[in-house]
């Protein structure tokens with residue numbers, strides 16, 4: 361059990377008002393709010409430790425480097441990776457996937473095939489399309505059923521001798537579908553194909569164990585996990601990362617440089633050219649502490665309880681249609697009100713202090729598949745309350761009465 365009121369006191373932003381009403385923040389899928397421990401850690405570092413990492417013998421640089429590397433080990437522990445060499449810091453999930461496409465993708469040849477699913481975020485589509493322009497690879501797409509679940513038979517049938525990668529989300533940011541990624545990874549491996557998991561929507565809610573999953577790459581973002589923005593993670597199996605060329609050149613990723621030749625640094629620094637967001641990275645460790653102290657099991661249970669309650673309430677409103685009915689579903693509700701554009705509904709909810717996301721959610725191919733321009737999306741975090749779920753329902757009721 362969790363004490364939501366105690367948790368809320370760690371998130372002062374939740375006390376603010378929007379449109380004269382108490383804020384109800386339900387856009388957690390886009391970015392969740394940060395607890396005071398994260399905010400204060402950023403301030404503490406700016407006040408007392410800020411210096412560039414891995415560069416100086418001086419005390420501040422040594423301290424800052426230690427803070428950053430402590431965070432790397434915390435991330436390693438959080439996802440049960442074997443070694444810190446397997447944890448690469450990036451700017452976010454998007455950059456992590458671009459890194460894999462730019463580096464691992466160099467071994468792909470014309471006609472090679474990558475398997476994606478129709479529910480992918482643009483971050484797991486466009487980098488592969490950019491690669492396709494350079495190398496003429498092919499993209500194959502797995503379909504979903506009416507509930508928004510992956511068609512596992514079709515998925516397996518898409519593998520061929522030409523398949524070089526399967527890349528799919530753990531949890532859909534639109535439908536909330538929790539994909540059977542362990543099974544999907546095992547299928548890929550049976551065909552001798554590595555698997556990348558986009559865990560942006562899983563890492564805030566579900567225990568990730570990369571060794572148990574046996575994924576080859578796992579990517580996620582700090583800002584969706586109560587951490588600072590501008591920080592992402594690429595987990596990769598060590599032997600794979602070792603076999604991959606650097607994707608960006610610059611300071612910190614080298615061992616020796618002459619004008620004729622450069623020897624690259626060892627992992628993980630080979631993939632971390634330039635000055636990273638070392639303060640964000642260091643403060644991310646406090647977000648992981650927050651999640652660990654609250655308990656992922658408690659977080660998931662609480663969020664799902666709210667999401668199920670809100671979904672039930674919304675279903676009772678005339679004209680509401682919910683998108684995403686998977687058996688295993690995260691705390692995300694995508695919906696539409698018949699005859700009403702999602703933006704209009706979103707604006708009326710904002711006028712009542714209820715912050716939800718509207719639009720295509722960076723998943724235009726999925727919107728095409730569903731035959732809609734977008735949805736309204738409410739998504740829950742551990743600090744949300746039953747009262748807030750009720751506020752969502754009544755705000756949609758009010759909006760429906762105005763718009764219909």
Ligand code: PLP
Pocket residue numbers: 389390451452453454455481483484529531532533558560561581
């Ligand atoms: N993948 C999924 C499933 C997402 O939901 C998101 C963001 O919403 C991303 C990737 C991109 O994450 P970021 O913007 O942090 O790079």
